[in-house]
Amino acid sequence: MTLLTALGLGICVLIALTLLKQGADPISPARLFGFTWSLSIALADLKLSALQHEWALESWLLLLIGVGGFLIGTFAAFVLHMNVPLFPIASMRERLQRFQVNEKKLYLAIVASVTMYLISYAVIYAVKGFLPIFAIGGKFSRMDFYVFGFGVLINSTAFIVYFTLLYHLYVDGKRGKKLFLVILAAVSILTYFLLVQRFQLIMMAFLCFTLLYYATRKVRFSTILLGVGSIAGVFFGIMTIRLGKLVATYTYQLSRMRFPKEYAALTEPYMYVVMNLENFAFAVARADYHTYGYFTFDFITALTGLKYWVLEYFNFTRMPFLYSPYNTYTGFFWLYSDFGVLGLGLIPLFLGLIVGSLYYRMRS
Secondary structure, eight states: HHHHHHHHHHHHHHHHHGGSSOOOOTTTTTHHHHHHHHHHHHHHHHHBBTOOOOOOHHHHHHHHHHHHHHHHHHHHHHHHHHTSSOOOHHHHHHHHHOOOHHHHHHHHHHHHHHHHHHHHHHHHHHHOOOGGGGSSSSSSOGOOOTTTTHHHTOOOOOHHHHHHHHHHHOOSHHHHHHHHHHHHHHHHHHHHHTTTTHHHHHHHHHHHHHHHHHOOOOOHHHHHHHHHHHHHHHHHHHHHHHHHHHHHHHHHHHHBSSSSSGGGGGGGHHHHHHHHHHHHHHHTTTOOOOTTTTTHHHHHHHHTTOOHHHHTTTTTTSSSOOOOOOOOOHHHHHHHHHHHHHHHHHHHHHHHHHHHHHHHHHHH
């Protein structure tokens, strides 16, 4: 274990110890962000794969600028709200239990969302002619299951489940409607599972956990363990479907792992985390041009259909300087690619200020 790994894990322990303070919120933005990044950096520094490399000083500085910018933003929000009295979590739960929703509008919104989701799903399947779960190992992948416009609507599973939970928490009676919504939510989850994707399912878990934590007394240590176990189960379940034992061994070899083959199943989750950082560190030290907002405002170009036209017109590279089969970067790389050091420092700071301010407004 290197000094940096020990430091990262030590910060995680210190953050965990802050929870011993009465009234501490385990999912406050700075605490959650700091824990996640400290753990990720500690894991990356273990260098358990030969694909990982020693980072240049420039790469370390740029990564810390992005992480530090967000944390400074949340600290600025803390200072601005220092004299604002905050509700204890217990008081928040009491107030939120009295929250009122428009039952009819919420019900119709959920049904309409599921309808649009299923229509989009059917259209994409009709156009593409395959489902990713049945195309594993073939010439198609989950990235090919996309049709402009409909591909956006198909990513609504997390919100369908979240608002279904909201309906159950805040609508009395209506057992028939609740059962119907549970069936719709289950259909959404199962059909999305066939796409062999994790992002919406993990987002769904975090959204529902946050609602249950702040609005009810259902979240205890046992339920947290259950939630973490469920997320891990989804992660490894999809990994198993995608890979299987034989291909897991192949991935272990392809990733050039430095731990025993008996633990080959740990290859993908470990590499899933650390290669984001590795690709960032490798690419920022070699980037020789900027893209001036193309990646930051990707959601706009995706919705307008200009995404790939702009890419081809300006001859941009969406995944530059890849040196391994792992093709994901941290979000910080897109900020640096668009606006350089200035964007890497200021945009996370601004986002941290917004997130922190929203958090303190919620708590007050």
